[in-house]
Amino acid sequence: MRVLPDVSGIDRCFDYLVPDELGDQVRVGTVVRISLHGRRVGGWVVADHVAPPPGVRLLALAKVTGWGPPPDLVELSAWAAWRWAGRRAALLGAATHERAVPTLAPSGAPPPVAGGPLDGLAAEVAHRIGREPVCVVRLPPASDPYAVVQAVCRRGPTLVLAPGVRQAAHLGLRLRRAGATVAVLPRDWPRARAGGAHVVGSRAAAWAPVDPLSGVVVLDEHDESYQEERAPTWHARDVALERARRAGVPCVLVSAVPTLEALAAGVLLTASRAEERAGWPVVDVVDRSQDDPVRGGLLSERLGPLLRGERRVVCVLNRTGRSRLSACDRCGRVARCETCQAAVVHTADGSLACLRCATRRPLVCDHCGSTVLRNLRAGVTRVREELEALARRPVVEVTAATAGTSLPDAGVYVGTEAVLHQVDRADVVVFLDLDQELLAPRYRAAEQALGLLARAARLLGGRDRGARGGGEPGRLVLQTRLPNHEVVQAALHADPARVAAAEHERRSLLRFPPAAALASVSGAAAGDYVAALGRPLGVEVLGPDDGHWLVRATDHRTLCDTLAATPRPAGRLRVEVDPLRI
Numbered sequence: 001m002r003v004l005p006d007v008s009g010i011d012r013c014f015d016y017l018v019p020d021e022l023g024d025q026v027r028v029g030t031v032v033r034i035s036l037h038g039r040r041v042g043g044w045v046v047a048d049h050v051a052p053p054p055g056v057r058l059l060a061l062a063k064v065t066g067w068g069p070p071p072d073l074v075e076l077s078a079w080a081a082w083r084w085a086g087r088r089a090a091l092l093g094a095a096t097h098e099r100a101v102p103t104l105a106p107s108g109a110p111p112p113v114a115g116g117p118l119d120g121l122a123a124e125v126a127h128r129i130g131r132e133p134v135c136v137v138r139l140p141p142a143s144d145p146y147a148v149v150q151a152v153c154r155r156g157p158t159l160v161l162a163p164g165v166r167q168a169a170h171l172g173l174r175l176r177r178a179g180a181t182v183a184v185l186p187r188d189w190p191r192a193r194a195g196g197a198h199v200v201g202s203r204a205a206a207w208a209p210v211d212p213l214s215g216v217v218v219l220d221e222h223d224e225s226y227q228e229e230r231a232p233t234w235h236a237r238d239v240a241l242e243r244a245r246r247a248g249v250p251c252v253l254v255s256a257v258p259t260l261e262a263l264a265a266g267v268l269l270t271a272s273r274a275e276e277r278a279g280w281p282v283v284d285v286v287d288r289s290q291d292d293p294v295r296g297g298l299l300s301e302r303l304g305p306l307l308r309g310e311r312r313v314v315c316v317l318n319r320t321g322r323s324r325l326s327a328c329d330r331c332g333r334v335a336r337c338e339t340c341q342a343a344v345v346h347t348a349d350g351s352l353a354c355l356r357c358a359t360r361r362p363l364v365c366d367h368c369g370s371t372v373l374r375n376l377r378a379g380v381t382r383v384r385e386e387l388e389a390l391a392r393r394p395v396v397e398v399t400a401a402t403a404g405t406s407l408p409d410a411g412v413y414v415g416t417e418a419v420l421h422q423v424d425r426a427d428v429v430v431f432l433d434l435d436q437e438l439l440a441p442r443y444r445a446a447e448q449a450l451g452l453l454a455r456a457a458r459l460l461g462g463r464d465r466g467a468r469g470g471g472e473p474g475r476l477v478l479q480t481r482l483p484n485h486e487v488v489q490a491a492l493h494a495d496p497a498r499v500a501a502a503e504h505e506r507r508s509l510l511r512f513p514p515a516a517a518l519a520s521v522s523g524a525a526a527g528d529y530v531a532a533l534g535r536p537l538g539v540e541v542l543g544p545d546d547g548h549w550l551v552r553a554t555d556h557r558t559l560c561d562t563l564a565a566t567p568r569p570a571g572r573l574r575v576e577v578d579p580l581r582i
Contacts, residue, residue: 001026001061002047003034004089010036011087015052017060025064028071031096033063044068044092046078066102067193069095070209072246080239083556085519085563085575086232094228095207097189107196110181113153121271122147126154129215129250134241134266138496140279141256141454142462143271146174149217152252153180153198156214159243160200161236163223164421171219172200183208203228206236206243216244216251222259222451224580233576241265256454257496259447260503261514280494281460281474289481298378298432299386300479307391307412311427311472314459315387315414316452318436320399321379322346328365329372338366346375346382383432384414398422420455429456430477438485442581443512446487450499453478453491511552513578517559520579521549525571533566550582 002013016034018026026032030045040062052058069077073095081088118126121137125148128135139145149171152158162168172184175198183192185201185208192199195211203226218226218237226236237253238261244251253262256279270276286300298317307313325343326335335344337354338361344352346363353360364371375382380397387395391412398407398415403422413419413426420429431437437449453476460474478488490498508515521530521543530541530549538558543549553559556577563575 001045002050003043005043017058029068031065031068066100084232084234084577101190104194107194110196114179122151126151135252136268137254138270141457142279152215158215159210160217163220163225203236206239213247216240219254221253222255257450277494279462281476283492284477286479287483313412313428314426315430317432319379322382325377326373329374330370331368333367426459428475434478434480449487517553517556519551520576523572523574525569525573528569
């Protein structure tokens, strides 16, 4: 047997003998213990019936730990290690249960998913998945994706990916209530490995065993949580697409705002224009292009009536702290660090601090000595105080630091984009500074901004919410100095295609993904690695920029072959293929 050890720094396989007493327990994918350089380590069997090198005396396997990934995922891990330029062991670890699984319960044929006849977009999906290998379903934010999932699950055991654990658990519960056999990962990994069940989970479930695999569904495929942050930076959507291709089964990508990668992968299915408009909330655009950029303040006059009403209001501002940028009220100089010249921020104790070099000083202008500084770019903490004064009721601050805590019930919430995930409903969502998202120095800024608006739209519900609930429809309020930006117009007209068209043209001109393949290289050994990379045909190296290099190629085959052929030097090195944020 050929075994890949689960040891950091070792990315090669070793051959071992299988003792007679373990012969019926060992197969491709089995988790075993081996002796390696005088110590016991874990590993996976990645091949059987292999011929060892001549003249080499093989050791025997020390122990069988339990069940691991099936052979198709073992083979897929080799492809993913090439595709994302990383260690194969990390991928096999994602495909293995965190605890040893010595035995599996017997499984039977899964009962069909109960439900009535499908209609609308779900019926179109059921009709097309037998003819198209990949379908991209643009589902309005307020629409329930369950009918689409149901259409695919009726074919047989299906892999369903959701962007979060809570969404996956809820979807698994709905399928169980419909009479289906469901394994919700990670808890039900042994049930999934036994076969005959629909498998539901978040990002790591892209590596879940499904036997026999009949279809794949990826919900909210645009969500950034699908990409692994640790190297190798594999993307669950792309793993799911490759699994479906190898198995010859349909893959359905569902999103209110499909990415360019998804649109390039398959045929687009959409609801009617009337249904799509109804699935987005009412959008109000507050044009601030004529307001004074310094003295106009962050809160426009139009927010007052919304904040003082009885409705629940959620305000979004992706800046933490009290002030991210300030200037002297007397001389107008921007407050900067005297050591490294970076912008300084206000701290809770009333001083100024540099986030780059940690230098602190009193609240005083280093040019003229004035102690009055005007806030040019307020953070969430400062804005909460201003909102309380304007709303005349308590305002709750929400950031990533409050995740996992119980939020107090309030009429107004303000926070970073985390507030869209921690608050379960809203009547009004206000983006206080949408331009920060539209003008972010990232090549996916427009796509990511539209994804935030879609998330907010889901909290608010569709335009018919008022008619169904007896109240007013939800309102999405966008404060911006760029009212004609394609993201603003896409939300206003409930037409995500406007962003897709503009983004496709931009990225084609600039050669950003998916028009080209891209990798980011960083770390202490990055310089040596890039030097060893050379300048092969079809590959372009850009940098260095603050210790980072970009490696660009015309396609992933050229890029990944080049990365795989380059030896890795000693030292810390991070290679991030298809980075989401550069």
